[in-house]
Amino acid sequence: xxxxxxxxxxxxxxxxxxxxxxxxxxxxxxxxxxxxxxxxxxxxxxxxxxxxxxxxxxxxxxxxxxxxxxxxxxxxxxxxxxxxxxxxxxxxxxxxxxxxxxxxxxxxxxxxxxxxxxxxxxxxxxxxxxxxxxxxxxxxxxxxxxxxxxxxxxxxxxxxxxxxxxxxxxxxxxxxxxxxxxxxxxxxxxxxxxxxxxxxxxxxxxxxxxxxxxxxxxxxxxxxxxxxxxxxxxxxxxxxxxxxxxxxxxxxxxxxxxxxxxxxxxxxxxxxxxxxxxxxxxxxxxxxxxxxxxxxxxxxxxxxxxxxxxxxxxxxxxxxxxxxxxxxxxxxxxxxxxxxxxxxxxxxxxxxxxxxxxxxxxxxxxxxxxxxxxxxxxxxxxxxxxxxxxxxxxxxxxxxxxxxxxxxxxxxxxxxxxxxxxxxxxxxxxxxxxxxxxxxxxxxxxxxxxxxxxxxxxxxxxxxxxxxxxxxxxxxxxxxxxxxxxxxxxxxxxxxxxxxxxxxxxxxxxxxxxxxxxxxxxxxxxxxxxxxxxxxxxxxxxxxxx
Amino acid sequence: xxxxxxxxxxxxxxxxxxxxxxxxxxxxxxxxxxxxxxxxxxxxxxxxxxxxxxxxxxxxxxxxxxxxxxxxxxxxxxxxxxxxxxxxxxxxxxxxxxxxxxxxxxxxxxxxxxxxxxxxxxxxxxxxxxxxxxxxxxxxxxxxxxxxxxxxxxxxxxxxxxxxxxxxxxxxxxxxxxxxxxxxxxxxxxxxxxxxxxxxxxxxxxxxxxxxxxxxxxxxxxxxxxxxxxxxxxxxxxxxxxxxxxxxxxxxxxxxxxxxxxxxxxxxxxxxxxxxxxxxxxxxxxxxxxxxxxxxxxxxxxxxxxxxxxxxxxxxxxxxxxxxxxxxxxxxxxxxxxxxxxxxxxxxxxxxxxxxxxxxxxxxxxxxxxxxxxxxxxxxxxxxxxxxxxxxxxxxxxxxxxxxxxxxxxxxxxxxxx
Numbered sequence: 001x002x003x004x005x006x007x008x009x010x011x012x013x014x015x016x017x018x019x020x021x022x023x024x025x026x027x028x029x030x031x032x033x034x035x036x037x038x039x040x041x042x043x044x045x046x047x048x049x050x051x052x053x054x055x056x057x058x059x060x061x062x063x064x065x066x067x068x069x070x071x072x073x074x075x076x077x078x079x080x081x082x083x084x085x086x087x088x089x090x091x092x093x094x095x096x097x098x099x100x101x102x103x104x105x106x107x108x109x110x111x112x113x114x115x116x117x118x119x120x121x122x123x124x125x126x127x128x129x130x131x132x133x134x135x136x137x138x139x140x141x142x143x144x145x146x147x148x149x150x151x152x153x154x155x156x157x158x159x160x161x162x163x164x165x166x167x168x169x170x171x172x173x174x175x176x177x178x179x180x181x182x183x184x185x186x187x188x189x190x191x192x193x194x195x196x197x198x199x200x201x202x203x204x205x206x207x208x209x210x211x212x213x214x215x216x217x218x219x220x221x222x223x224x225x226x227x228x229x230x231x232x233x234x235x236x237x238x239x240x241x242x243x244x245x246x247x248x249x250x251x252x253x254x255x256x257x258x259x260x261x262x263x264x265x266x267x268x269x270x271x272x273x274x275x276x277x278x279x280x281x282x283x284x285x286x287x288x289x290x291x292x293x294x295x296x297x298x299x300x301x302x303x304x305x306x307x308x309x310x311x312x313x314x315x316x317x318x319x320x321x322x323x324x325x326x327x328x329x330x331x332x333x334x335x336x337x338x339x340x341x342x343x344x345x346x347x348x349x350x351x352x353x354x355x356x357x358x359x360x361x362x363x364x365x366x367x368x369x370x371x372x373x374x375x376x377x378x379x380x381x382x383x384x385x386x387x388x389x390x391x392x393x394x395x396x397x398x399x400x401x402x403x404x405x406x407x408x409x410x411x412x413x414x415x416x417x418x419x420x421x422x423x424x425x426x427x428x429x430x431x432x433x434x435x436x437x438x439x440x441x442x443x444x445x446x447x448x449x450x451x452x453x454x455x456x457x458x459x460x461x462x463x464x465x466x467x468x469x470x471x472x473x474x475x476x477x478x479x480x481x482x483x484x485x486x487x488x489x490x491x492x493x494x495x496x497x498x499x500x501x502x503x504x505x506x507x508x509x510x511x512x513x514x515x516x517x518x519x520x521x522x523x524x525x526x527x528x529x530x531x532x533x534x535x536x537x538x539x540x541x542x543x544x545x546x
Numbered sequence: 547x548x549x550x551x552x553x554x555x556x557x558x559x560x561x562x563x564x565x566x567x568x569x570x571x572x573x574x575x576x577x578x579x580x581x582x583x584x585x586x587x588x589x590x591x592x593x594x595x596x597x598x599x600x601x602x603x604x605x606x607x608x609x610x611x612x613x614x615x616x617x618x619x620x621x622x623x624x625x626x627x628x629x630x631x632x633x634x635x636x637x638x639x640x641x642x643x644x645x646x647x648x649x650x651x652x653x654x655x656x657x658x659x660x661x662x663x664x665x666x667x668x669x670x671x672x673x674x675x676x677x678x679x680x681x682x683x684x685x686x687x688x689x690x691x692x693x694x695x696x697x698x699x700x701x702x703x704x705x706x707x708x709x710x711x712x713x714x715x716x717x718x719x720x721x722x723x724x725x726x727x728x729x730x731x732x733x734x735x736x737x738x739x740x741x742x743x744x745x746x747x748x749x750x751x752x753x754x755x756x757x758x759x760x761x762x763x764x765x766x767x768x769x770x771x772x773x774x775x776x777x778x779x780x781x782x783x784x785x786x787x788x789x790x791x792x793x794x795x796x797x798x799x800x801x802x803x804x805x806x807x808x809x810x811x812x813x814x815x816x817x818x819x820x821x822x823x824x825x826x827x828x829x830x831x832x833x834x835x836x837x838x839x840x841x842x843x844x845x846x847x848x849x850x851x852x853x854x855x856x857x858x859x860x861x862x863x864x865x866x867x868x869x870x871x872x873x874x875x876x877x878x879x880x881x882x883x884x885x886x887x888x889x890x891x892x893x894x895x896x897x898x899x900x901x902x903x904x905x906x907x908x909x910x911x912x913x914x915x916x917x918x919x920x921x922x923x924x925x926x927x928x929x930x931x932x933x934x935x936x937x938x939x940x941x942x943x944x945x946x947x948x949x950x951x952x953x954x955x956x957x958x959x960x961x962x963x964x
Contacts, residue, residue, distance in 0.1 A: 107593075255593075333964040404592045426593070429586050432550055436582025437600040448597035449845040450605055465586040469598020470578065470675055473719025477602065477846050477899050481906055491904055492953055507957030515590075524595045526602055527719070532590040 009057060012050040052077070092296045093311045099327045101314030101485040105520060107255040107445045109404070110460045111367040111424075115262050117375040123386035126171050126379055127179075127188040127415035128156055133226060135235045137161065138185035148175045153200035153223060153357030156189050164239055168223030170359030170380035172198040188415060197379075199356040207276065207352070212242075215280055224351050227344035227419060231325070231337050232511035233543045244335040245284035247328075248345060250301040251291035253319030254403040254516075258364035258421050260342040261298035262375060268300045270349025271342075275307050277352055282338070289324040314485060322517040326486045331511055343421055361421060363387065367404075368462045369397045369425035384423065385412030392425060398465050400424040405519035406532070429466025437469060444468065447479060447524040472527040479524045486512065490521055494531060497538035502545065510538050553577040564670070571670035578675065599718075603681045605846045609837035610685045610894070614650075616833055617826035621646035621693045624823050625750045629760070630788035635821060640778055648765045649693045649749050650826060656697045658684045660704040668713045679718030679725065679900070680708070686726035686894060689827025690887070690935075692741055693749035695733070699740060703732040723942045724901045727935050734935070744794040747823035754793030759786045793823055796885040797924070797932060804873030805881060817884040828887035838893035847897035850906060851913040855892040858917020859883070866925055874925045882921065891934035892916070901942040905952040912948055916941050 056077050089098050130140050140157040144150055150173065155166040173193040181187040202222050205214045216239055219225040230237040237243070250260055264271060279286045286307035291297055293313050302309070310328050312318045321339045331337055340348075343361060350358035359380040366373045371391050378387060384399060389412065392399075400407035401420050408417070416423075433441070445461040446453050453459070480490040488509045496504035515532040522531035556573045559566075578600075587594045622642030623635065632638030661680045669676045687704060707729035712721040733741050740746060745753045750760045762783050770780040792799075796817060799807040812822050820830025828834075841847035863879025870876045883889055896902065896916050903912040916937050923933025930936060 330963060398586075398592060400592050407592065409588070409592070424592075430584045432581040432584050434581055437598055438604060440596060444596035445593065446596040448595060448601075449843065450597055450601055463593040465592050466582070467585045467587045467594045468582060468596050469594070469600065470583060470585065472599045472677060473717065475599055475602070475679075475719045475900055476904065478848060478906070487956065487959070489905060489953055489956055492949070504953075504957075507960060508953065509956075509960055519591055523591045523593060524597075526595075526597055526599055528594060528598065530589045 009050075009054060012046065012053055090292055090313075092302070093292055096290075096309045096311055097328075098292055098311045098313060099324075101312060101318045101323070101327070103481070103483055103485040104253075104315035104317055105447050105483055105524070106253065106315040107404075107520075107523070108458065108460045109255050109366075109368070109426075109445070110462045111370055111373045111426075112256055112460075113258065113364040113366050113373045113375050115259070115375070117262070117362055117377055119377045121376045121378065121387050123378050123382035124193060125176060125190055125383045125386070125415075126169075126173075126193055126381045127190045127383070128167060128169065128381055129188045129415065129417065130157065130167070130186050132418045133167070133236050134233070136167075138183070140167070140186060142178065142186070142189075144175050144189075146175050146178060149173070150175060150191065151198045151200045152359060153202070155223065157186070162239075164217075164220050165225055165236065166221055166223050167226055168357055170357075172196075190415075193379075202351070202355045202357075204352055204355045207280075210280075212280060215277060219348070219351075222351055222357050224344075224348055224357060227340060227347055229339045229419075231322070231339055231514065232331060233539050234514050235543070237338055238336075241336050243282045243284070243338040244331075245325075245329050246278050246282045246286045246338045246340070247289070247321050247325050248286070248340055248342070249289040249319055249321040249324055250297070250342060251289070251319045252403075252422075253291075253293075253316035254405055254519075255316070256364070256366035256422075256424055257319070257403055258362070258366075258375070261300065263362045263421060264298065264300045264342055264346060267346045267349065268303065270346050270353055271300060272304060272306075272349070273352050274345045274349035275304055277348060278338075279306050284329070287324070287328050289319070289321065289328075291319065293318070317517055317520055318485065320514075320517050322512065322514045323485055326512055341419055341421070344419065361416075363416070363420065364422050365391065365425075366422065367400075367424040367426045369393050369427055380418055381415050384410055384414050384416060388412065388423065388425070394427065396428045396430075397425050398428050400426070404463075405523055406516045427462075427464045429464025431464075431466070433466075445523075447483065448526075467528055469526075469528055471529065474527050474529065477526065479526065480521045483520050483524055484518065486517070488512065490518060490531070493538075494529065494534050497534050497541070500541065502541070505538055505542060510535070510542060513539075550581065553581075568666060568670040571676060572666050575666065575669075575676040599678045600681075602846060603678045605841065605844050606682045606894070607685060609840045610682075610689065610827070612833040613689055613827040613830065613837060613890075614685060616820060616830045617689060618646035618650045619643050620820060620829055621649045621749050621826065623821060624748045625760075628748050628751065628754065628787050628791050628793070629785040630791070631785065638779060640773065641781060644769050645750070645766070645781070646693075648769075650688065652697055653691055653693075653695065653700060653826075654684070654688045656700050657687045657704055660701045661687075661708050664705060664708045664713065668717065672717075674717075677718035679712070679721075683707075683725040683729075687729045689890070690726060690730050690825050691733075692746040693826060694746060695740060696737075699733055699737050700729075703729040703736075706732045719900055721900060722946075723939055724895055724898050727895055727939055727942075730935055731939060744792065744798060746793075747795055747825075748793045751787060754787055754791070756789045756791070757786050759784050795824055796822065800877050800885060801874050801928065805877045807873070808877075808885070814881075814884060825887060825890075828890040831884065831889055834889045834893050838889070841893070841897065846899075847893065848899070848902065848909050848913075850909040851897050851902055851916075852892055854910045854913020855896055855917040855920075856883075858914035859888065859892075859921050860917075861914075862918045862921040866921070872925075882924075886924065886932050887934055888920070888924075891920070891938060895934070895938050896941075901945065903945040903949050903952075905949050908945070908948045908952045912941055912945055915944075 060076055130136055136159050141160050142157050143155050150169045152172045153168050155168050157167050159165055169191055171191060171193040173191045176192040177190040178186060179188040179190060205218050220239060228237050275286055288304055288307045288309050290301055290309055290311045292311040312324060317323050347358045361380055362375050362377050364375050369392055371393060376387060399410050401410045401417055402408055402422050404424050407424060443461055445463055474491060476491055484490055493508040493510060496508060513535060515535055518531045518535055556570055561567050561570055619642055622645035625645055626632045626638055626642060661684055665676055665680050707725045711723050711725050711728040715721045748754050751758050762781050766781040773780045792811060796808045796812055799811055816822055818831050822829055838852060842849045859882060860879055863882050866875040867879055903909050919940060920933040920937035923930055923936055
C-alpha cells in the first residue's frame with residue numbers, strides 16, 4: 001500500500017510541475033484566452049487532487065500504524081480499482097469479509113447429481129481402510145478378528161505408536177475379512193453389515209464443565225477424531241498439539257462436486273453444536289468459508305454463530321480449504337491447523353447430540369457414465385460395487401472415488417474412503433485420435449485459449465481420461481498463475497521439490513499447499529506434469545524433517 | 547487401422563543397432579504427429595486439458611505463416627526492383643514469387659533437416675520422444691536469415707545452436723538461450739560479412755552496386771520452361787543493378803544521416819508494409835503485428851513482455867531524442883518500430899516461454915530491459931546494426947536472475963508473516 005501511495009504522490013507532483021510550466025509559457029505567448037483558462041483550471045484541479053491524495057495517504061498510513069486496516073477494508077477516500085471494476089458484493093454477504101478470487105477455472109461436466117436423495121440403495125459390506133490415515137503404520141494392531149460381531153463405533157484397530165486414537169467400525173455386523181496387500185500390510189477391514197445398525201452409546205461430556213482434554217478424549221474414544229485433518233501435510237491430528245485455528249469450507253467448487261447444502265439439509269443443530277465444540281479445541285478461531293458465487297447459500301451455514309464467517313467469490317479452487325486459509329489466516333512458522341469437511345462436522349455434532357458415532361454419509365454419484373446421477377444415503381466405507389451396479393452405462397469406464405481432479409481411481413470391488421462424499425464415473429480415453437492435437441473432433445475441457453471454450457462458458461463437457469499429449473519438460477505459458485489463487489510461485493516450487501531444496505520449498509510456501517490446491521494446475525499443464533504427485537513427494541520430505 | 551497397427555509394431559520393436567533406434571524414434575515422432583496417443587491420465591488428475599506442447603507450438607507456426615509467405619514474395623520483389631524491372635508490387639507476380647521460393651526453400655529444408663536430424667539423434671540416444679521445440683525454431687531461423695545465405699554456414703549455425711544451445715542443457719524446456727537467435731548470432735560472429743552490410747539483403751547479386759549482373763541457375767531455367775508453355779514472362783539472365791539503387795537497410799541509412807536519410811530512400815508506407823530489403827521475415831510490420839496479436843489472444847505469447855518491451859523502447863527512444871548527439875539519436879522515437887527487426891524480435895523472440903522469465907513481475911522487468919538495451923545497442927553501437935538479437939540473448943542470460951529475486955521477495959514476504 002505504501003509503495004502505491006508514494007508513487008502516486010510522485011506522479012501527481014510531477015504532473016503539477018509539468019503543467020505549471022505549460023501555463024506560464026502559454027500566458028507569455030497569447031495572454032488571456034480560453035486555452036490559458038482551461039489549463040489553469042486543470043492546474044487547479046491537479047493541485048487540489050494532490051492535496052487530497054496526500055492527506056488521504058497520511059490517513060492510510062495512520063490506519064496501518066494503528067493496525068485497524070487488518071479488516072482489509074478500504075481506508076482511502078478513493079475506491080480501489082477492484083471496487084470499481086470488480087464484481088459487486090452480493091447482498092447476502094452483508095458486512096462479512098468477501099474475498100474476490102480472480103484466478104481459477106470451473107470445469108463444467110455432464111452428469112450433475114439430481115438433488116433428491118435415494119435411500120433405497122443398500123450396500124451389504126463396508127470397510128475401514130488403514131490406508132486412509134496418513135502416518136498410521138501399515139500394519140496396525142488389530143482389536144477384532146474375522147467372525148467377531150461388532151457394533152457401530154467399536155474400535156477395529158489402533159496405531160501401535162499411539163493407542164489413544166481409535167479407528168472404529170462405521171456399521172454393526174460381522175467382521176468378514178481382513179484384507180492384506182503387499183508386505184502383509186492391512187488394506188481393509190471388511191464388515192458384513194446388519195440390517196439395522198446397532199450403535200455403542202457413549203457418555204457425552206457436559207459441555208459447560210468439560211475441559212479441553214475431556215473433549216479430546218471423547219473424540220478419540222468415539223473414533224470421530226479420525227475424520228479430522230491436520231495441516232500442513234494432511235495427517236491425522238496429533239492429540240498433543242493444540243491447533244492454531246480450525247477451518248471449514250462449506251462448499252466444494254471442484255467439478256461435479258456434491259452440494260453440501262443438500263448433504264447438510266436439516267442438520268443445523270448438529271453443525272452449530274460441532275462449531276461450539278471445535279471452538280473449545282483451538283487456541284484461535286473457527287473459520288467458516290462460504291460461497292459467494294452462486295445463489296444465496298443455505299442458512300444451515302450462514303446462520304452459524306461463534307465462528308468467523310468469510311465469503312469467497314471465484315472459480316475453482318475457491319472452495320478449497322487451503323485457498324481459504326491462505327486468504328484468511330495463513331499458516332505461519334511451525335503452526336498446525338485443523339481442517340474438516342462438512343460431513344465430519346455433522347458427525348461431530350451428532351456425536352455430541354446423540355452419543356452415537358454417526359457414519360451415515362450422503363454420496364453424490366456423478367459423471368456422464370451414470371444412468372441416473374443422484375445422491376444416495378449410505379455409510380462410510382460402503383462397497384462401491386453395491387452402490388453403483390446397475391447404474392453404469394458401459395464397461396470401459398473409470399470409477400473415481402472423489403472428483404475428477406483429486407479423486408482416487410477405484411473399482412467395483414473396492415470400498416469408499418472415510419471422508420468420501422463423491423463418486424464420479426467417466427469413460428476411459430484409451431484410444432488414438434487422428435490429428436487430435438491439431439483438429440480435435442470432440443469438444444474437450446480446456447483452460448487454454450487455443451480452444452474456443454472461453455466463448456461457451458456454460459457448455460457441459462463429456463471428457464474421457466485421455467491425457468491429450470505426452471509429458472514434456474516445463475514449458476509454461478502462465479497457466480499456473482492464472483489458476484492458483486495464492487501468492488505462490490508453483491513452477492519454481494515444483495522445481496525446488498524435484499531438486500530436494502528444502503529451504504526453497506519451505507520459503508516458497510509448500511506448507512500452505514495440499515494436493516487438491518494444485519490439481520487444477522495439473523489439469524491445465526501443457527507439459528502434463530504430475531503436480532500432485534510431486535507435491536506429495538515434497539510434503540513427505542518436509543514431514544520427515546519434522 | 548492398418549496404419550496404427552504398423553506404427554504400434556514399430557513402437558513395440560526393440561532395435562539393437564543405433565540406426566534402428568533412430569528409426570524407431572523418427573517413426574514415433576511421425577506417429578504422434580498423425581495420432582494423439584492413447585495414454586490416459588493415471589497418476590493424479592483423471593482428465594487432462596486438451597492442450598499440449600504440440601498444440602502450443604503449432605499456434606506459433608500459424609502466427610508465422612503470413613510472414614513466411616510475404617517474406618518469400620519480398621525476396622523476389624527486391625531482386626527485380628534492384629534491376630529496375632516490375633516496379634509495381636504485383637507486377638511480375640509469378641517471377642517474384644518463384645524467385646523467392648527458389649531462395650527460401652533450400653534454407654527452410656536445410657534448417658529443418660539439420661535441426662530435426664539432431665533432435666531425433668539425441669532423442670534416440672536419450673530414449674525419449676522427439677520434443678516439439680524445433681517446430682518453432684525452424685521457421686524462425688528461416689525468417690531471420692538474409693536470402694542469399696550459404697547453406698553450409700546455415701547448417702553449421704543450426705547444428706551449433708541445437709547441440710550447444712539446447713541439447714547440451716537437456717533439450718526443449720531446459721535451454722537458456724533462444725535457439726533461433728543463437729543460430730543467427732553464430733553466423734553474425736563467425737561470418738559477419740554474410741549477414742551485415744549493404745550487399746546481403748537483396749538476393750541474386752554478388753554485390754549491390756550499379757552494373758552488377760545476375761546469373762540464374764538450373765532451378766530458374768526449369769521454371770522458365772514452365773512459364774514458356776503458359777506464355778508468361780521468363781527469368782532473363784544478365785539483368786543488372788540500376789543506377790541509384792541501394793541495398794542499404796533503413797538502419798544503415800539512419801546511422802549515417804538520421805531520419806532524413808532514411809526517408810530520402812524509403813517512404814514510411816514502404817517501411818510499414820515491408821517492401822524494403824532486410825532479413826526474410828522481419829520487414830512487414832502489419833503481418834508481424836497480426837501474428838503477435840494472434841499469439842497474445844491465444845494466450846501463448848505473454849502480453850506483459852510485449853507491452854514491456856515496447857514501453858522500454860519508447861522510453862529509451864525519447865531519452866535518445868532528448869540527447870540528440872548523433873543523427874541516429876534524432877530519429878523520432880515512434881519511428882523506431884518502422885525500421886529493422888524490432889517488432890519481429892519482440893513479438894516472436896522475446897516471448898519464447900522457455901528462455902523468458904517465468905514470473906509475472908519478472909516478465910515486466912525482462913520486457914522493459916529488452917526494449918531499453920535493444921535500442922541502446924541499435925543507436926550507440928556502430929559495429930552492431932541491429933540490437934535486438936544481442937539484447938534478447940543478454941536478457942535470456944539474466945532471466946533466471948530476475949526470477950531469482952522475485953522468488954526471494956516472495957520468500958521474504960512469507961518469512962515476515964511469521
